[in-house]
Amino acid sequence: MPRLSKTNPRAVALKILIRWEKGKPLLDEVLSQVLTKSVLPDERDRALVSELVNGVVRHLYYLDFILARFSEHPLEKMDPEVRNILRLGAYQLLYTRIPERVAIAESLKILSARRRGAWIRGLVNAVLHKVLENKDNLPEPPDFNEVYYLSVKYSFPEWLVKRWLQRFGREETEALLRASNERSPLVIRVNTLRVSRDSLLVYLQKDEVPTAKPCPYSPSGIVLEGFRGKISELKPYHFGWISVQDSASQLVGFLLNPKPGAKVLDACAGVGGKTTHMAELMQDKGTIWAFDLYEWRLEKLKENFQRLGLKLPKVFVGDVVEKLKELQPPFFDYILIDAPCTGTGVIRKHPDVKWARTEEDFLRVPERQLRLLEGLAPFLKKGGIMVYATCSLEPEENEQIIERFLQSHPEFMLEDPAKVLSKTCPEKVKELCVENKYLRTFPHKHGLDGFFAVRLRKV
Ligand SMILES: C[S@@+](CC[C@H](N)C(=O)[O-])C[C@H]1O[C@@H](n2cnc3c(N)ncnc32)[C@H](O)[C@@H]1O
Structure with a gap:
């Protein structure tokens, strides 16, 4: 036994x-x-x-x-x-x-x-x-020391509390800490090549998940509020009608919005959450080159393509910057850099992130991110679009990286995400776009994963 x-x-x-x-x-x-x-x-x-x-x-x-x-x-x-x-x-x-x-x-x-x-x-x-x-x-932590109090009350390392307090102030930091401890609802993305969101919603509400409701930001998103089951037990999952993807992450695909027939590079494809979305947006027509450092992630990516009934992309294991030098690919119409990051925007899904990070990460990780931007920029066609995204809330990995990149790359300009997203997404998406440059989502403000994204055009 x-x-x-x-x-x-x-x-x-x-x-x-x-x-x-x-x-x-x-x-x-x-x-x-x-x-x-x-x-x-x-x-x-x-x-x-x-x-x-x-x-x-x-x-x-x-x-x-x-x-x-x-x-x-x-x-x-x-x-x-x-x-x-x-x-x-x-x-x-x-x-x-x-x-x-x-x-x-x-x-x-x-x-x-x-x-x-x-x-x-x-x-x-x-x-x-x-x-x-x-x-x-229950005893409360002593509140004469604000950092210690918040750190214990919400279980976050003191250095991260201090960092957020300096940036957001007490009230907002507390809201962010609280929201980062909440469990995120399960959100699915509808494979609109197979089924419309409306008809899937009717089916789910009637049969499998009565609480299912449309996502207010993504036109392909359905929020499965309170669903505690296993996604793979839902029939639409087996039919290849849905993928699991948070609403904020879905918006990254809509921000790139690749056209059918395009040549697309997904530089950090992982298990293919955004790669499959791009294939769906392209009506499964065109060429996608998908890279990742880890073979097992790309194996999962292939499984996801197969389950969704999509044509397999070209898949390459290894460092995308080095590999592209060897491969001499065509110039791409679109490049997605869903960059490796500290993940401070997704602590509600991955609570271990807060304990795994150190302050040094904010020096080390941005250099990896800038290397990707610098290394991939030459492979984009003139007039082409590059989207850079992270699931971090930290300026060093987001705005500051983009500013550094733009300083040495005058051939790139930022496009207003609100203008692009409002072509495909509900009006509400404009609430997530700031300074005509950035798409930014926060768990405490929008109830979404924390994401950052920009859309760059090569002119
Ligand atoms: C944020 S995750 C990508 C998530 C994925 N795009 C999705 O939506 O499911 C970042 C990925 O980049 C990969 N990565 C990091 N550095 C890389 C590099 N130099 N070349 C290729 N892939 C890299 C990591 O292995 C990781 O899977």
């Missing part, structure tokens, strides 16, 4: 948290590796693992603050198994509707199965009961 660590969702979550805490690998990757090896055939158990792991990572500092108040033993001196079982227990008690006795009993069951002694079980039992007894009157 498989061991508890493979069959019990809380034990699987514990294993993931211990592994994540040790080396801070990408949480999604550890989650999928451990889930693949686990024996959890029920989809609800797998969803519980994901909910517990993401929840603990999202509220890490606050959970530790609360636990430290109720434990006589310093958390940092506990072994990782005990520390993380306490975090898991406290998360269930404070943030979920799991019955309290189940949350505590299951924590103790795991410790027993792992042959932890009576002393450890007693400690965990006592601390979790104290959390439960004080649930309606």
